[in-house]
Amino acid sequence: MATLVQAVRLALHYGEENLGVTDVFGEDVGPPLGGVFTATQGLKTAWNSPLDERGIIGAAMGIAYAGGRPVAEIQFCDYGFNTIDLLKVAGNQRWAGAGNYDMPLVVMTPSGSGIRGSLYHSHSFESWASRLAGWKVVMPSNALDAYGLMLSAIVDPNPVLVLLPKALLRVRGEQKIPGEPDSEEELKARIDAPVGDRSGWQPRWPDVKPHFVPIGSAALVREGEDATVISYGRTLPLCVQAADALAEETGKHCDVLDLRSIFPYDWKAISASVRKTGRVLIVNEDTEVANFGEHLLRRVIDEHFYELLVRPRVIAGKHVPGIGLNHVYEQNTVPQLPVIQDALRAVLTEEA
Amino acid sequence: MPEKNNGFRNEGVALLVPEVRSGRDMLPADRCLEIYRVMVRSRAMEERMIKMSKSGQGYFWIGGPGEEAFNTCLGLQVKKGRGPAYDYLHLHYRNSSTLIAMGMPVIDCIRQMAMTSTDPHSMGRNFAGHFAYRDWNVIPVTSVVEVQYVMAPGTALVQKRLGGDGITIVTGGEAGTAEGDFASCLVWSSRPGNELPILIIVTNNGWGISTPACSQHGEKHIIDRGKGFGIRGEVVDGNDVLASWHAVRRGMDYCRRERRPYMIEAMVSRLYGHSSSSGAQRVRNEADPIELFEHKLTEAGLLDAVAIEHTHEEALAEVEAAVEQVLSEPMPEPSDVEKYTYAPSTVDVVYPEDYTGLPTSGERPA
Numbered sequence: 001m002a003t004l005v006q007a008v009r010l011a012l013h014y015g016e017e018n019l020g021v022t023d024v025f026g027e028d029v030g031p032p033l034g035g036v037f038t039a040t041q042g043l044k045t046a047w048n049s050p051l052d053e054r055g056i057i058g059a060a061m062g063i064a065y066a067g068g069r070p071v072a073e074i075q076f077c078d079y080g081f082n083t084i085d086l087l088k089v090a091g092n093q094r095w096a097g098a099g100n101y102d103m104p105l106v107v108m109t110p111s112g113s114g115i116r117g118s119l120y121h122s123h124s125f126e127s128w129a130s131r132l133a134g135w136k137v138v139m140p141s142n143a144l145d146a147y148g149l150m151l152s153a154i155v156d157p158n159p160v161l162v163l164l165p166k167a168l169l170r171v172r173g174e175q176k177i178p179g180e181p182d183s184e185e186e187l188k189a190r191i192d193a194p195v196g197d198r199s200g201w202q203p204r205w206p207d208v209k210p211h212f213v214p215i216g217s218a219a220l221v222r223e224g225e226d227a228t229v230i231s232y233g234r235t236l237p238l239c240v241q242a243a244d245a246l247a248e249e250t251g252k253h254c255d256v257l258d259l260r261s262i263f264p265y266d267w268k269a270i271s272a273s274v275r276k277t278g279r280v281l282i283v284n285e286d287t288e289v290a291n292f293g294e295h296l297l298r299r300v301i302d303e304h305f306y307e308l309l310v311r312p313r314v315i316a317g318k319h320v321p322g323i324g325l326n327h328v329y330e331q332n333t334v335p336q337l338p339v340i341q342d343a344l345r346a347v348l349t350e351e352a
Numbered sequence: 353m354p355e356k357n358n359g360f361r362n363e364g365v366a367l368l369v370p371e372v373r374s375g376r377d378m379l380p381a382d383r384c385l386e387i388y389r390v391m392v393r394s395r396a397m398e399e400r401m402i403k404m405s406k407s408g409q410g411y412f413w414i415g416g417p418g419e420e421a422f423n424t425c426l427g428l429q430v431k432k433g434r435g436p437a438y439d440y441l442h443l444h445y446r447n448s449s450t451l452i453a454m455g456m457p458v459i460d461c462i463r464q465m466a467m468t469s470t471d472p473h474s475m476g477r478n479f480a481g482h483f484a485y486r487d488w489n490v491i492p493v494t495s496v497v498e499v500q501y502v503m504a505p506g507t508a509l510v511q512k513r514l515g516g517d518g519i520t521i522v523t524g525g526e527a528g529t530a531e532g533d534f535a536s537c538l539v540w541s542s543r544p545g546n547e548l549p550i551l552i553i554v555t556n557n558g559w560g561i562s563t564p565a566c567s568q569h570g571e572k573h574i575i576d577r578g579k580g581f582g583i584r585g586e587v588v589d590g591n592d593v594l595a596s597w598h599a600v601r602r603g604m605d606y607c608r609r610e611r612r613p614y615m616i617e618a619m620v621s622r623l624y625g626h627s628s629s630s631g632a633q634r635v636r637n638e639a640d641p642i643e644l645f646e647h648k649l650t651e652a653g654l655l656d657a658v659a660i661e662h663t664h665e666e667a668l669a670e671v672e673a674a675v676e677q678v679l680s681e682p683m684p685e686p687s688d689v690e691k692y693t694y695a696p697s698t699v700d701v702v703y704p705e706d707y708t709g710l711p712t713s714g715e716r717p718a
Contacts, residue, residue: 097692
């Protein structure tokens with residue numbers, strides 16, 4: 001099966017061939033490197049930009065204005081903070097101009113912890129991004145969703161931010177991308193650039209097929225009657241592990257929702273599950289003050305207060321200035337499996 | 353005995369002044385009169401909008417009195433149209449004469465000042481002078497100075513790839529050039545092998561709100577910063593119509609032909625201060641490009657006191673009629689708040705048409 005980052009590359013290739021993508025660009029995005037995480041190796045429209053995040057976002061907007069379909073990469077979301085007013089401008093152009101212009105651009109950026117990235121390669125961005133009205137924000141937690149969300153991001157005529165969970169980029173999917181070769185070795189031989197001299201290398205793209213994950217639709221990855229777990233990105237597989245372990249331990253079963261879209265989020269799915277279970281745990285790793293999970297919590301309380309059986313909880317990253325390099329820092333700053341499992345146990349077993 | 357005037361004499365006079373001169377620059381008489389009328393109409397409109405800001409018919413005013421000479425010459429030479437075959441305009445909020453020169457009716461500027469829902473630029477959402485006009489490639493103007501310089505390379509990149517002679521024009525004040533986005537524009541427009549057809553304009557009025565440029569900028573000219581990137585450019589007296597016309601022409605010709613960037617720094621006046629927030633009082637110690645041009649055209653025999661008065665009266669009447677019309681037009685409705693947030697999408701299950709408020713469950717809240 002393809003890894004998440006290979007899935008992104010296949011989606012961009014499909015986008016170039018079939019969905020009108022004109023430019024895939026950013027720092028080290030073009031040859032020879034093809035992206036620091038290899039997401040853009042071998043793509044025919046990939047090119048290297050100056051080391052200038054504001055220039056990258058601005059150029060993407062200009063290309064979109066002039067009729068192109070750009071996919072711009074910010075190498076790490078940590079480096080996107082100096083673009084935040086440009087992101088705001090990109091999100092408001094259609095609204096400010098009363099429909100004069102669309103802004104069909106995609107920005108992709110690795111987000112979150114999990115690669116021993118220390119202060120400037122570990123930050124999360126979705127809570128900031130969720131405040132950028134006019135944008136759509138998605139975050140896959142597996143390869144097939146990464147493929148499907150990227151295709152939707154490309155087709156959507158609005159600015160879409162694709163947050164890629166760094167910790168999961170090398171994780172292989174459990175479901176095949178349509179058209180993906182049967183063996184991992186064959187896929188690798190076809191689309192991964194060789195180490196060393198790659199000047200003569202050309203990818204041999206598999207004939208991948210369309211697969212769209214609609215924006216605004218969550219995936220119910222575990223189903224149960226006893227609690228609702230809402231997560232996305234790196235913490236999603238941890239929530240699944242916690243739910244599975246607790247099913248064995250307590251005999252209680254959870255709905256685990258992979259949100260996939262931060263905005264618009266699938267309130268229909270969340271609402272239905274909360275009504276069913278009355279017990280809610282929201283998990284992400286962004287810092288805990290004004291965390292996107294708090295917004296979901298506010299809506300849960302506003303709209304389902306009288307249906308809740310126990311107090312709902314949000315597990316998030318600590319409100320500290322950064323994630324330290326020593327593993328002690330990272331392990332104790334952003335949610336890890338034991339913390340999630342303990343919180344879920346409490347939600348499941350607290351007396352109503 | 354001279355021959356009796358048989359009607360040919362006037363023609364003879366016109367032939368004697370077929371053009372107006374300023375130093376080495378020349379312009380045909382009819383072009384000069386066309387520019388003059390746009391300048392006067394723009395000024396009348398801006399001055400009326402200042403009154404609107406003080407009389408409750410609008411809130412905030414910001415605009416371009418003092419930049420009419422340069423901005424009119426710019427607007428009249430734009431290759432106007434929609435899409436990358438035509439010029440893209442990344443403007444700032446002092447470019448009303450550029451748009452009027454291109455053919456925008458003054459009423460469309462006044463609609464934005466009056467915040468009516470008929471405002472074609474922003475439906476009553478944005479400040480005056482914050483134009484957005486897709487049919488002429490006018491990119492929405494923002495109050496965030498300098499972001500236009502970082503978007504411009506994107507449109508120019510598509511134009512370079514397309515071929516043809518469409519160029520990207522970006523303009524802003526000198527104070528904003530301290531932002532990194534100005535440097536980004538220089539870097540991105542001069543990448544080796546990927547030079548871009550961008551006319552990089554800086555209108556230098558010597559002020560950033562209340563801060564004199566000379567107290568913040570050590571460089572002699574803003575365009576000197578282009579030299580390190582090999583970007584050609586020139587400084588021009590932006591209050592001199594003829595000099596401005598030809599500077600714009602040279603810059604545009606170069607960008608269209610060479611597909612490379614060119615810089616113009618136009619030294620201009622700021623005749624009503626920064627905006628209504630600083631009082632919008634008439635400044636008397638800066639040159640007025642309209643008065644200068646009237647003097648020039650009078651000297652050339654193209655204008656006299658009667659013609660000048662008539663031109664101003666005509667402009668005032670046009671503006672008054674527009675204001676009267678606008679004040680009877682509808683205001684936005686509360687239901688317009690979310691409108692035009694999103695373009696329709698086939699892959700969005702929550703907002704397939706447009707934004708409609710926070711996602712709902714499709715059921716009534718419990």
